Amino acid sequence: MTTKLHHVVPNASPPPPSSLYSHAVQADGWLHVTGQLPTDPDDPAAPLREGIEAQSELCFENIRRILDHAGYRLDDTVFIRIFLKEFDRDFAAFNRIYARHFPQDQLLPSRTTVGVAALGRGALVEIDLVCFRST
Known part of the structure; x- marks a missing residue:
């Protein structure tokens, strides 16, 4: 039997009022983290920061x-997915931020990076991921 835990994290950016989701769902060692926009977790209503680097750091x-x-x-x-609004322009700059969080001298997760037409709040980046830990 699968045990599921739904995580709503008080100190992370809250879901927008129009969206109905948990920050993450945990099931039998797996954790699926909902896509995170670059909203300031301490001031979610604040305007988004400028530039892919600043926005990527807030997602992380x-x-x-x-x-x-x-x-x-x-x-x-084990898996991370990145959505970039300006793929050609921002891919290299995003990778520099990504490498700070996932150094190349360690085992890297599988990854998909997708160029998209638009993201919520006019963001340049959104990141979701899946983690696994033996129970």
Whole structure:
């Protein structure tokens, strides 16, 4: 029997009022983290920061808060998906930020990076991921 835990993380950016979801769902060692936009977790209504670097760091900050709440680490990531609004322009700059969180000298998760026409709140980036930890 699968045990599911739904995580709503008080110190991560809250879901918009029009969206109905948990920050993450945990089931039998798996943690599926909902796509995180670059909203400031301490001031979610604030305007988005400018530039792919600043926005990417905020996405990772939200992810870290969710992982901490659920008892996981970024090292537990097995799959990550990145959505970029300006793929050609921002891919290299995003990768520099990504490498700070997933250094190349460690085992890397599988990854998909997708160029998209638009993201919520006019964001440049959104990140979701799946983690696994043996129970």
